[in-house]
Amino acid sequence: MRHTLPFAPQFYVTAPQPCPYLADRMERKLFTALQGEQAEKLNDALSKQGFRRSQNVLYRPSCADCTACLSARIDVSKFAPSRSQARVLRRNRDLSRRATSPWATEEQYALFRDYLDSRHAEGGMADMDMFEFAAMVEETPVRSRLVEYTDPDRIEDDRRGLRAVCLTDILDDGLSMVYSFFDPSEPRRSLGTHLILDHVRIAREMELPYVYLGYWVPGSPKMDYKARFSGLEIYRAGRWQPLGDPKGYDSETHPLSVAPISEQVARIALPDTRPVPG
Incomplete structure (x- = not known):
């Protein structure tokens, strides 16, 4: 008789390091490996509980x-573009979208370098070379796509008209925007906003209810833009809830605001991996 061991991923905690969002704070992450035949189920289940994917x-x-960092997603059924967002969609009507397998190219890396040098020159990815970029894009054990946006009128330039790229995971209940980058030389296009708006459109086309955006951090200017999207929900106190008034949140710290690691892990709901009866 064959016996199947229960699915029990191991969770670990990183050493504290400077927070990239709030000054004079230290960040720490709870993480687990994403591998094996249960990788997609684990990614689906933990994404619903505020987790994000980075490679494996x-x-x-x-x-x-x-507890300032709050996982954010857009409820597609409740989203309606603002006037400024509608203008962004109109400005980018000339861009062509193409979804491909997660395979890194030199054109993508050139755009990625321009984006980092302009927006995140002091960030943790600033020294990423082509091989590390390829690993970020290609090392995925789940359903992922690279969504490329090109300008047909500039197809002969050094990047073949490439204007924006998003590495996107396809979850069972939505699209997760893992990482995006875009041409920083055309600020009027608001390409970062356009990427999110178009992913809402893709989710509707695929009849998926959510677009996962990563973390919203009150008090961090880098993250203010996420609160501008209607239908935004944040994962807080173990459940998803409407964002409400962004000004109603603060980023104050308190030593008793965070549960012990063992308690956090005990609360994580793992996917049911039992075989479905035939």
Whole structure:
């Protein structure tokens, strides 16, 4: 008789390091490996609980005395573009969208370098070379796509008209925008906003209810833009809830605001991996 061991991924905690969002804070992450035949189920289940994917790892902030980082997603059924967002869609009507397998190219890397040098020159990815970029894009054990946006009128330039790229996971209940980058030389296009708006459109086409955006951090200017999308929900106190008034949140710290790691892990709901009866 064959016996199947229960699905029990191991969770770990990173060492504290400077927070990239809030000054004078230290961040810490709870993480687990994403591998094997249960990878997609685990990614689906943990994404619903505030986790994000980075290559073969799922992680969630677990700072010692801070709970400012809140996982955010758009409820597609409740989203309606604002006037400024509608203008962004009109400005980018000339762009062509193409979804491909997650395979890195030199054109993508050139755009990625321009984006980092302009927007995140001091960030943790600033020194990423082509091989590391390829690993970020290609090392995925789940259903992922690279969504490319090109300008047909500039197809002969050094990047073959490439204007924006998003690495996107396809979950059982939505699209997860893992990482995106775009041409920083055309600020009037608001390409970062356009990427999100178009992913809402893709989710509707695929009849998926959510678009996962990563983390919204009150008090961080880098993350203010996410609160501008209607239908936004945040994962807080173990459940998804409407964002409401962004000004009603703060980023104050308190040593008792975070549950012990063992308690956090015990609360994680793992996917049911039992075979479905035939």
